[in-house]
Amino acid sequence: MVRLYIRHRVADYDAWRKGYDAFAGQQQAGGVRAEAVYQSVDDPTDVTVWHDFDDAGAARAFVGSAELRDAMGAAGVQGEPQMWFTQER
Numbered sequence: 001m002v003r004l005y006i007r008h009r010v011a012d013y014d015a016w017r018k019g020y021d022a023f024a025g026q027q028q029a030g031g032v033r034a035e036a037v038y039q040s041v042d043d044p045t046d047v048t049v050w051h052d053f054d055d056a057g058a059a060r061a062f063v064g065s066a067e068l069r070d071a072m073g074a075a076g077v078q079g080e081p082q083m084w085f086t087q088e089r
Contacts, residue, residue, distance in 0.1 A: 001054065001088065002053045003053075003088075004050065004084075006051075008080075010047055010075070011045070011078055012076055015075065015076050020049070027069075028072070030058070031053045033052045035049060041047070060085075
């Protein structure tokens with residue numbers, strides 16, 4: 001299993017969350033097996049999400065998709081997100 005973390009700023013959390021939730025079907029189609037959302041205690045525009053995938057190839061394909069890029073833009077993601085991949089050992 002590979003876990004992808006994405007941290008980014010959003011213009012408005014509630015608007016972003018609606019866009020995130022609306023993208024759930026594309027997440028599943030893109031290989032997401034589990035996910036969670038975290039919002040900073042001190043800054044509601046600072047959001048971190050994680051997504052689990054079967055392998056790194058699926059995770060990299062997901063983050064490289066035009067659909068994800070477009071959905072993030074439409075949901076109000078600001079700036080370049082930080083992304084990193086991990087695996088449990």
